[in-house]
Amino acid sequence: MIQLQQVHRIFEVGDQKVHALDDVSLDIKRGEYIALMGPSGSGKSTLLNIVGLLDRPTSGKYVLDGQNVTALSDQSQAEMRRDKIGFVFQFFHLVPRLNASENIALPMVLAGVPVAERKARVSRILDAVGLTDRAHHRPDQLSGGQRQRVAIARATVMEPAAILADEPTGNLDSASGKDVLDILEALNDNNITLIVVTHDLDIAKRARRRLHMVDGCIDSDTTTGERK
Amino acid sequence: MSTIDILGFALKSLRGYALRTGLMLLAMAIGVAAVVVLTSLGEGARRFVVAEFASLGTHLLIVLPGRSETTGGPPLLLGETPRDLTIDDAVALNRSRAVRRIAPITVGSARVSYRRRDRESIIIGSTREFLDVRHLTMGQGRFLPEADPRRASPVCVLGAKIRQELFGGDKALGQWVRLGDRRFRVIGVLASEGRTIGIDVEEIVVVPVASALALFDTASLFRILVEARTREAIPRAQKDIVDIVRSRHDGEDDITVITQDAVLSTFDNVLRALTLTVAGIAAISLAVAGILIMNVMLVAVSQRTSEIGLLKALGASGRRILVLFVTEAGALSLIGAVLGLVIGKIGGWIVGRLYPALSVSTPWWAIVAALAVALGTGLLFSMLPARRAARLDPVQALSRR
Known part of the structure; x- marks a missing residue:
């Protein structure tokens, strides 16, 4: 489903060129559960951004669902992001002036989903993440774990093919971190591809496939049969 | 994204920053109110003068003894002794068919x-x-x-x-x-x-x-x-008067004919120009409001950088972001303008109560122009911030918390 072929990403910082991704090739199938690890600056966030169509490779090819997306226009890339990919961020990135329901509905608002269907989907998904009673709370009235659950609900409301989570538990205590992972893994059980960037080895161990990056290259790619 | 959703989103973000929105609305409202009040006053003054003249009769010509080049002034008696303007002269004017009565x-x-x-x-x-x-x-x-x-x-x-x-x-x-x-x-x-x-x-x-x-x-x-007889007959009446009196005064042009119309249109033009000038000055405050909008939108863009990044991650294209921000500015200036119209109308009404002789009325073109300038400056000056927002790199925008 996700294919990267000889992808390079070079940033220019002043006069220097930084090779954030150096000839990365990667093949991810639908429904995989991947932990992306590596030290700071190893390029794992850059990889995630390119997979999520937030960033474009300097060279190389990216095929998503059989479609070469490297050459697509800004508009079409935005549509791909909207329909196929859900993002979960370390710092939640909820819109502070919107309540939980409105935050969750935001991707559907952008996609032009009719109001009645929006409401139905929001209430279904609030129920799934256990936040029905928090529907009209604004983010500053929610705990960290609740906020991240709202963010996950928002990421899944468009029924994406893949969820990209950048340190989803990095800002949470361990109990709510575990809740969040449970929800993400439940989604993965429904055949949604899940890619989690993490520093935490315990979290990485839960994934079936682990990618380890150093200096813009994938230096190890291990797959274990069962999720632990 | 439907138009209603775009408007809803814009209005919600305006409500999210109530103080800033309030101040912007105030600036816009003051600008529009200034245009409305000042043009109303100018127009009122113009109407007052025109009405005063109309009460004298708009088809009126005034025949003065003596020749003078300056219209409207008293007859000049510079050494020349004008022939008397007599009752017989006056009666003779009835011969002209352009004249209704004398x-x-x-x-x-x-x-x-x-x-x-x-x-x-x-x-x-x-x-x-x-x-x-x-x-x-x-x-x-x-x-x-x-x-x-x-x-x-x-x-x-x-x-x-x-x-x-x-x-x-x-x-x-x-x-x-x-x-x-x-x-x-x-x-x-x-x-x-x-x-x-x-x-x-x-x-x-x-x-x-x-x-x-x-x-x-x-x-x-x-x-x-x-x-x-009619407004159109005024030039003929004027010519006839001059001809008749000349023939009675041995071929000498020793009278002055002033048309009420000429005096009236002079006043009319002067006061209209005055109104336009005042309106123009007031419009400057609208331009200032436009620049304020730009300033506020620039602040909004940098304050909401991560939100813009998020919208992009959720599937908003650069164009969509542009439309959202321009809509926000447009809504801001339109609401401000309508507020200003209301304030201006109230102000005009108060002036009308204080000086009843001045029939204060806002000309329709002033309302249209004020609304158009308000909306125009709002949209124009929001283009720069909105384009800046649209071009934001989502990765960098999201990395800001």
């Missing part, structure tokens, strides 16, 4: 007395037509009778204030008053009117023109008021 006028001042009360008053000698030409109305009795203007008769019509001062509560009609050394019978009293440009009609005494000439011992009229 009213010869002579003016002087004399002592008016009834029993032991007396006062100085302006005496106007004229004919029956004076009533119609000057659009006067009668309070009691009747005006001067239809008669040959060359015939003197001892009747007079009093202004309302003169009647009050001479007779108090007594009956004036039919009484004899003394004007100078002659006696006149009161046959009518003018209705009391508001102010009009020129003479205060409440303080005049009107007598037949021949009587007035005899009273002041002169043969020369002060002027002749001529009413043309």
